[in-house]
Amino acid sequence: MAVQTVKEPQVTQGTMWAIEKSAPEPGLKRVTAPIPKVGPRDVRIRVTALAICGTDLHIFEWDRWAASRIRPPLIPGHEFTGVVESVGPEVTLVKTGDRVTGETHLYCGLCYSCRRGLAHLCRNVQILGVDRQGAFADYVVIPEQNVWKLDPRISDVIAAVHDPLGNAVHTALAGPVAGLRFAVFGCGPIGCFAVGVLKASGAAWVAAIDKNPVRLELAERMGADLPLNVERDAVVSAILDATGGDGVDGMLEMSGSAGAFQDGFEVLANGGRVSLLGIPSKPLEIDVAKEIIFRGANVQGINGRWIFDTWYRMQALLLSGKLDIAPVITHVLGWDDFEKAVELQRSGKAGKIVLRRDRA
Amino acid sequence: MAVQTVKEPQVTQGTMWAIEKSAPEPGLKRVTAPIPKVGPRDVRIRVTALAICGTDLHIFEWDRWAASRIRPPLIPGHEFTGVVESVGPEVTLVKTGDRVTGETHLYCGLCYSCRRGLAHLCRNVQILGVDRQGAFADYVVIPEQNVWKLDPRISDVIAAVHDPLGNAVHTALAGPVAGLRFAVFGCGPIGCFAVGVLKASGAAWVAAIDKNPVRLELAERMGADLPLNVERDAVVSAILDATGGDGVDGMLEMSGSAGAFQDGFEVLANGGRVSLLGIPSKPLEIDVAKEIIFRGANVQGINGRWIFDTWYRMQALLLSGKLDIAPVITHVLGWDDFEKAVELQRSGKAGKIVLRRDRA
Amino acid sequence: MAVQTVKEPQVTQGTMWAIEKSAPEPGLKRVTAPIPKVGPRDVRIRVTALAICGTDLHIFEWDRWAASRIRPPLIPGHEFTGVVESVGPEVTLVKTGDRVTGETHLYCGLCYSCRRGLAHLCRNVQILGVDRQGAFADYVVIPEQNVWKLDPRISDVIAAVHDPLGNAVHTALAGPVAGLRFAVFGCGPIGCFAVGVLKASGAAWVAAIDKNPVRLELAERMGADLPLNVERDAVVSAILDATGGDGVDGMLEMSGSAGAFQDGFEVLANGGRVSLLGIPSKPLEIDVAKEIIFRGANVQGINGRWIFDTWYRMQALLLSGKLDIAPVITHVLGWDDFEKAVELQRSGKAGKIVLRRDRA
């Protein structure tokens, strides 16, 4: 099970290099694919940097979720930076040569969700690189309404992780933060980003919980006040002790693990906020009476990012220097290192990995 | 297992009649008890009407919850109307002769919850008739800060159910209502009240779900647009059909049943609100990814009532005539009918039952 | 100064009848105009009903605002119902023959407001019939993203006033309503609509204030509990008396008059909401310290409607039967009665006036 590094096919006119899930089985393959066409309101982007998401690993490994959702052949990838190569005749937001990235929830704009300002919860949503041809290629096409024009002060590497960073910003800022105390369960890249966003936003104290020491160290570098290893520390009592018995005002769930749900409610102050982003792989048993009702908890399902409210606030946090996500991006590799990147990501020894074309 | 109707003991000076849980076993007993003392900021109330809550039935039946929480001897009862009989020297809100009822969450005022305006989630809360001597007696004493002075236009019978009606108002108004569509799971008295509150508050459409035809009829009389019997109707498809596939904007859970949780999420529009009041008797299995996260659901644990924001709004809804809860109060009995009331309530053939002293 | 009823020019192929502001001077003229073209994402609508707004009267009268904003020649009109006559090639929301109306704030979708979900506050907004050719014509063209498809149960007459009704819904629902008390200053059509929306949404009590007895009577028919004539009644003391000295929880300003601003703050409870929709014709003197700061008031500038959250809730209130706006539509006239409609509207003796093509 590997990214197949067979001899690369030649790229002819109208074709491009791409990484593809070619068949319903583990692995990914380098292929020559047609350059995607540009509709009247579309934007074609030459990809200059890309990053690998947990979703991409699911697709690579062809797990149950992937098998049920993905229809090969598919070019995965939804975390990217690029330069506008061509635009449809009705596009006005950007022009050829603009540096951009994009929102990966392709929304219809016409459903009950979209028409009430909840485009990130569009009923007909298509995810780039999941439901449509993605960004692990020379070119990717997205609708103008999904394009985000980059400030020149944002680097290609940082821009390539705007999608997961946006998840973190959306989750962290889904309620008041300043002067409040938090626990973040799960210190993968999004969890670590979230620690950074919380601290940049005035969180008075943040506990970060994981079982992976590498990730806990990243969380600490992002500002976590109390890193806790679930395999070593008494998470609940440590947090209650540190908060004078009050518990935390907010809990961010970024792991999807059953244990996090259990501990997370236990450390929540009455009336506290629970923001759920991590995807549990199966149904969980929850003591609703004790954990939610009697606590007066407010439990939020978080999905995607506000389009583009979250983006503006993310950009502003980055440009102001209040949020520095560099520690989480542990590896910046070359364009040909896709296989290496996948292996690194699967090893659990990396934070976020970005590939840059100009390092090829 | 019954309310013991032994020959009543004589009430001497300084004593009063009361209904008591005398020992850790099923049943309730009429007793002579000392008239409770009045502290400097307390109010002693002569009870003129009382109502029976599901909690009282748990205490009567001495189920697992009751056995774990109640320390006999205890006078239960927390739904009541009365007249102020005496006040402590520091009381300024009411005076002897005032008609009142009260908030049954006795809060400390000094904990992290109370000092941030969340007194209903007080960490040291005591519930009247559960943790302290309650209202099934000639007199009940509560702190001034819990007293609610009654408008003369509110009858004793209506006032006696302000506690559960307050639950319904709190749950229904925990988010926007006007011009939105709802499903209420569980049509006990609080569920039926909630249907009425929703409709009075501009809910465009309300489905009401239960398995008890008597209760469903009450819900319909309170304004439910689509009563559904879980034992007969395809709840999920009926609601999706009726909402053009959108689902409901809000789901109120008033039953505590596992099936309601399952169906309730299925019929929820993306971004919808779930307000949980009904107490499940055990942990529930929830498909968090599908039901909460991908839906972008907002799940609220609801407890008690805002003190006294909910009360003001409840009073205003009643006085305006917009909310008429008379259909839910199916029985108004006499003061000596306590045993009968308990049996009726347990039969599932009653809505809310109120006992009035002047009908004794 | 009148709508010119000169002999009508002949409508040839590619042309249509329209009402036009042809020159920078008072009056409106019937003209033959080219049928507007349909862009790729546009929808052309054959108008079947139209209504006259205060804005249209300003244009007719050519007051200071009109002279500064309108560039003749212009077809005014933004309140209408119609049937889709043709659609651009990219339109998917509607098809020929669909009954529709539309949101009159034409938004760019790309500015800082639009991209954060505030399209009604678009920085590049164009108002139909003000900044672009409007609906007082056989045909009107609007972008697909502005089209609202009508439920068959909504009549042409009701649909023709969705724009101002949407203003009222937006203003009334800009904060909690159920179980609260309100004062609505200004009982023109939008003020009267707002009274109805408040009452349908559970407002416990609504005072309505105007100087025109005809309008006050309409407000009363819409459910106002206390109509007050500023020329006859002591508005402030009447409202404070009726609210037990508390004042109202919310004040809706629909008149733009200086006196309303003065009285409106005086009757506001501490912490109350002030929702401003009426446009004062000049700067107002406000005692900010006393009226806003010490009261802890929340003053909202209200503009347009949420696109389309307000529309969905408006539709649901209408379809549920909770909101009946029929009393406010005092006149339904024929297609040729435009001049009569303008005169009626200017007389102050009408509520809302609608013209129907099939009554021509």
Add this chain to the structure above:
Amino acid sequence: MAVQTVKEPQVTQGTMWAIEKSAPEPGLKRVTAPIPKVGPRDVRIRVTALAICGTDLHIFEWDRWAASRIRPPLIPGHEFTGVVESVGPEVTLVKTGDRVTGETHLYCGLCYSCRRGLAHLCRNVQILGVDRQGAFADYVVIPEQNVWKLDPRISDVIAAVHDPLGNAVHTALAGPVAGLRFAVFGCGPIGCFAVGVLKASGAAWVAAIDKNPVRLELAERMGADLPLNVERDAVVSAILDATGGDGVDGMLEMSGSAGAFQDGFEVLANGGRVSLLGIPSKPLEIDVAKEIIFRGANVQGINGRWIFDTWYRMQALLLSGKLDIAPVITHVLGWDDFEKAVELQRSGKAGKIVLRRDRA
């Protein structure tokens, strides 16, 4: 007009030193006053540090506001730190020896505001040192419900300014902050505190506006990104330029000056927040249509602080190290330096001035 430094009267048993407004005229006097009595729920505090507020200067100068509100003899002062000297028999929150400060809005707990969680907007509010004997004395008495127990890590000097810092926290956190841009008009101590709170809470960019270079420098030390001097800089265009024409997402008005109101609205993004704390000395002319309505602005009157939600968040911001207010406290003087402090404060060359007993 000065604090009279007459020979100090002798303090006998049951008496104490105090600073008093003895007569309706300019100036303050050192006096011997009776030690205030302790009611059953009161706490008597030996003052160890105190700070001087603008309100105290108004009282000193006996301006129009002071003449209309203050009834001599009065001990002013409401910014203080102290140690509990004795408590009433019902007090449970603190005991003798505890270090404390207090909320200076003495609220009734029983009015329409208080009972809905808006105690800071109490209809019967009394301000310490304005409506009741204040803290410029050896002892001050406040109700237990107003006492705030100090964390040992908070110094006496910092605790003495919790009241104005709480104003700043309340104003700054009255809406979302993280990743947003702000303008703060008025850089007195509260304005400077607010700059610090905004920056600690993730504000991406803050402009600070004043005419006093000393104050602007303090604002800059608190983190202001763009200090602007109204007498020298083109405030509106400077802010619009710096925000790419968008304007700021929030405007905090801390000056009460008419010019600030004018400029403040001009630089506000559509849909932005305006939080008003500064007290204009007279009514202001506001172009409501242009500045509030068409902008869709949300204008909040801010008063006091949430009791005690604001206090908890303020404490957490201080303890976390995210908020450092030291730069604003430009002078820490001795107990006998009251006159000097008043003069310094009036000179406009000081930020906040604190007097410490142990420096006497």
